[in-house]
Amino acid sequence: MDLKSNHCSPVLTDPAPINKSRLGIHSSLLPYSQQGASFSSSKYVTIPRKKPAKLDDVRSNGWLDAMKSSSPPRKKLIKDLSVEVALDDADIAYSSWMLKYPSALNSFDQITNYAKNKKIAIFSDYDGTLSPIVDDPDRALMSNDMRSAVRNVSKFFPTAIISGRSRDKVYELVGLTELCYAGSHGMDIMGPLSHTVSDDYPNCIKSNDQQGKEVNLFQPAREFLPMIDEVFRTLVENTKGIKGAKVENHKFCASVHYRNVDEKNWPTIAQCVHDILKDYPRLRLTHGRKVLEVRPVIDWNKGKAVEFLLESLGLSNRNDVLPIYIGDDSSDEDAFKVLREGNRGYGILVSSVPKETNAFYSLRNPDEVMKFLNSLVTWKHEAAK
Numbered sequence: 270m271d272l273k274s275n276h277c278s279p280v281l282t283d284p285a286p287i288n289k290s291r292l293g294i295h296s297s298l299l300p301y302s303q304q305g306a307s308f309s310s311s312k313y314v315t316i317p318r319k320k321p322a323k324l325d326d327v328r329s330n331g332w333l334d335a336m337k338s339s340s341p342p343r344k345k346l347i348k349d350l351s352v353e354v355a356l357d358d359a360d361i362a363y364s365s366w367m368l369k370y371p372s373a374l375n376s377f378d379q380i381t382n383y384a385k386n387k388k389i390a391i392f393s394d395y396d397g398t399l400s401p402i403v404d405d406p407d408r409a410l411m412s413n414d415m416r417s418a419v420r421n422v423s424k425f426f427p428t429a430i431i432s433g434r435s436r437d438k439v440y441e442l443v444g445l446t447e448l449c450y451a452g453s454h455g456m457d458i459m460g461p462l463s464h465t466v467s468d469d470y471p472n473c474i475k476s477n478d479q480q481g482k483e484v485n486l487f488q489p490a491r492e493f494l495p496m497i498d499e500v501f502r503t504l505v506e507n508t509k510g511i512k513g514a515k516v517e518n519h520k521f522c523a524s525v526h527y528r529n530v531d532e533k534n535w536p537t538i539a540q541c542v543h544d545i546l547k548d549y550p551r552l553r554l555t556h557g558r559k560v561l562e563v564r565p566v567i568d569w570n571k572g573k574a575v576e577f578l579l580e581s582l583g584l585s586n587r588n589d590v591l592p593i594y595i596g597d598d599s600s601d602e603d604a605f606k607v608l609r610e611g612n613r614g615y616g617i618l619v620s621s622v623p624k625e626t627n628a629f630y631s632l633r634n635p636d637e638v639m640k641f642l643n644s645l646v647t648w649k650h651e652a653a654k
């Protein structure tokens with residue numbers, strides 16, 4: 270497969286803002302700076318006198334730095350500076366970054382040229398990709414125009430949504446019966462009936478979808494259900510005193526949103542999650558966009574979910590298939606990596622700021638994702654004429 274040369278960059282947590290030295294530009298040209306991101310400053314840390322060692326836990330293991338960088342405070346910075354200059358600087362930094370991760374819209378001809386005589390399969394994250402990131406996760410609704418775009422795409426290409434939310438919730442938000450859905454970062458997959466998959470994944474069982482159609486159901490972390498439920502309830506109880514904190518149960522993972530928590534209380538929320546996790550060695554923490562996520566320690570992720578779905582759809586081990594994965598978050602990096610390492614397809618990172626990523630291409634925001642999906646449909650229409 271003649272994809273572009275590899276430029277692997279290991280991403281262990283949320284795709285961090287790109288290192289300024291890698292861009293070869295002065296830090297002042299970046300849209301935000303990581304300077305001051307450390308919580309060693311007393312400005313950010315209020316260390317309780319009674320428990321002097323406590324916050325060292327979350328500081329030393331990098332949680333607080335990751336929380337700071339998980340969603341860059343771009344607007345705040347722009348507000349502090351001359352608007353005209355700050356926007357220009359941000360644009361320069363973004364343009365430099367796009368040399369490495371070109372816009373999937375600008376590279377559309379290149380993508381479709383490569384896709385000629387191939388079967389495209391579309392995989393997409395939900396939050397921040399098909400819907401805007403908003404303060405209240407319950408209000409992260411996709412627009413009707415986006416829903417139409419996804420529906421139209423699914424008429425031409427096998428399409429799957431792989432979200433960190435519970436599968437039921439993301440199905441409720443998207444509301445399209447034509448798609449495959451995977452929830453809990455790929456730990457809860459409902460896909461088409463496939464005997465090959467049932468043979469390769471012994472825990473895969475037959476089930477029925479919302480319309481009563483027979484499907485395959487694969488839940489590799491099923492044994493963790495009671496544990497996640499217990500942790501969810503403890504998280505709710507222990508964070509109820511922190512204003513703005515919101516805990517969600519995504520069935521096979523639990524998340525603590527701190528987008529609406531005053532920054533001075535972030536160390537408290539990090540310590541709270543850290544303390545609970547100490548009692549659950551089989552669970553681990555990952556960082557999303559202003560969210561701490563607690564997940565089972567299993568060898569499964571969105572990348573493996575893509576492989577599972579490709580096999581379910583009869584599209585694995587074929588040279589005439591081009592999977593495209595679109596996502597904005599750290600957990601999407603596993604899928605980008607699978608496509609990049611196998612030279613199998615294209616990852617597209619949705620980001621309005623430069624970030625380290627395993628994707629090949631970029632799009633700025635969900636609006637550009639919609640344009641890209643609509644362009645694919647138009648291209649397919651034209652090709653069919």
Ligand SMILES: [Mg+2]
Binds near residue numbers: 395398597
């Ligand atoms: Mg997302």
